[in-house]
Amino acid sequence: xxxxxxxxxxxxxxxxxxxxxxxxxxxxxxxxxxxxxxxxxxxxxxxxxxxxxxxxxxxxxxxxxxxxxxxxxxxxxxxxxxxxxxxxxxxxxxxxxxxxxxxxxxxxxxxxxxxxxxxxxxxxxxxxxxxxxxxxxxxxxxxxxxxxxxxxxxxxxxxxxxxxxxxxxxxxxxxxxxxxxxxxxxxxxxxxxxxxxxxxxxxxxxxxxxxxxxxxxxxxxxxxxxxxxxxxxxxxxxxxxxxxxxxxxxxxxxxxxxxxxxxxxxxxxxxxxxxxxxxxxxxxxxxxxxxxxxxxxxxxxxxxxxxxxxx
Numbered sequence: 001x002x003x004x005x006x007x008x009x010x011x012x013x014x015x016x017x018x019x020x021x022x023x024x025x026x027x028x029x030x031x032x033x034x035x036x037x038x039x040x041x042x043x044x045x046x047x048x049x050x051x052x053x054x055x056x057x058x059x060x061x062x063x064x065x066x067x068x069x070x071x072x073x074x075x076x077x078x079x080x081x082x083x084x085x086x087x088x089x090x091x092x093x094x095x096x097x098x099x100x101x102x103x104x105x106x107x108x109x110x111x112x113x114x115x116x117x118x119x120x121x122x123x124x125x126x127x128x129x130x131x132x133x134x135x136x137x138x139x140x141x142x143x144x145x146x147x148x149x150x151x152x153x154x155x156x157x158x159x160x161x162x163x164x165x166x167x168x169x170x171x172x173x174x175x176x177x178x179x180x181x182x183x184x185x186x187x188x189x190x191x192x193x194x195x196x197x198x199x200x201x202x203x204x205x206x207x208x209x210x211x212x213x214x215x216x217x218x219x220x221x222x223x224x225x226x227x228x229x230x231x232x233x234x235x236x237x238x239x240x241x242x243x244x245x246x247x248x249x250x251x252x253x254x255x256x257x258x259x260x261x262x263x264x265x266x267x268x269x270x271x272x273x274x275x276x277x278x279x280x281x282x283x284x285x286x287x288x289x290x291x292x293x294x295x296x297x298x299x300x301x302x303x304x305x306x307x308x309x310x311x
Contacts, residue, residue, distance in 0.1 A: 006037055007038055007089055010091075015096075020097040023134075027104075031100070031104060041067065043068075046069050083165065083168050089165060090108065117164070123150035124159040127143070157186055168189075171196055174189050191234075191238050217289065225296050225300070226297060232307065235247055254295070
C-alpha cells in the first residue's frame with residue numbers, strides 16, 4: 001500500500017460533540033501504527049460548540065487535518081468531504097463518539113493487505129460513563145469478550161468500517177440525498193460497494209468503544225422517526241426482499257396492533273412522558289413508543305418518496 005502515499009486515512013465526521021471527538025482523535029493519535037503512514041481527517045458538520053478550537057489543540061500533536069462545513073448538511077456530506085481530502089489508500093470511518101484502541105489502524109491496514117477488494121469492519125462495543133471520555137478502558141474483560149463474540153452486524157456501518165479509497169470514489173461515495181437525518185446512508189453505500197463485487201471481512205480485534213450517552217425518550221423517538229423515513233429512501237434505491245427485511249418494515253404492523261389494543265401513538269407518548277409509570281411497564285411502553293415513532297417515520301418516508309412498502 002505504500003505506493004499510494006499513505007496507507008490509511010481515518011475520517012471522523014462530527015456535529016456538536018466537542019468532548020467526544022476530542023477523545024476520539026486523542027485515541028487515534030495514540031496508535032501503535034507508524035504516524036507517517038496514516039492521517040486523521042476530522043470533518044466538522046457545522047458545529048457551534050467550540051469543536052474547532054479543541055481539534056486545533058490536538059492537531060499540533062499529530063497527523064490531524066480539520067475541515068468544516070458552514071452548516072449542518074448531514075453525515076454523508078461530511079464524510080464525502082473527508083473522502084475527497086483523503087490521501088490514504090484505504091479510508092477508515094469512525095464515529096466521533098467511538099474510541100479506538102492503539103492497534104486499531106494497524107488491524108484495518110493489515111486486513112486489507114492480506115485480503116484486498118473487501119469491506120473491513122469491526123465491533124462497536126456500547127459503553128457509558130463520563131470517565132470513559134477521559135480514560136477509555138480497552139482492556140476490560142467485558143469489552144474483549146463482547147468483541148470476540150461479535151460475529152454479525154450490518155455491513156458497512158460507519159461507526160467502524162473501511163474500504164479502499166478507489167472503491168469509494170468509483171461508486172460515488174455517500175448519497176447526500178439522505179440529508180441531515182439519522183440512519184441508513186452508510187448501509188446503503190455498503191450495498192453499492194457489494195454490488196460492485198466487494199466482499200466483507202469482520203475483524204473482531206479492530207473494535208471500538210462506542211460511547212452511548214443517556215438521552216431523553218423524546219430524543220430517541222426523534223431519531224427513530226428519522227431512521228424510519230430514511231429506511232424508505234434506502235428501499236427505494238434497493239427494492240429487494242433482503243432490504244425490506246433489514247429496514248424492519250414489519251413495525252408498521254406492530255403499530256397497527258398497538259392501536260387495536262387501545263394504545264395509539266398519542267396515548268403511548270402521553271403515558272411515557274408524564275413519568276407516571278415505573279418498572280417493567282414503563283420500559284415496555286417506552287419500547288412501544290419507539291416502535292411507533294419508527295413506523296411514523298416509515299409512513300412519512302413513503303409519502304415523501306411516493307412509494308408504498310409491500311406488506
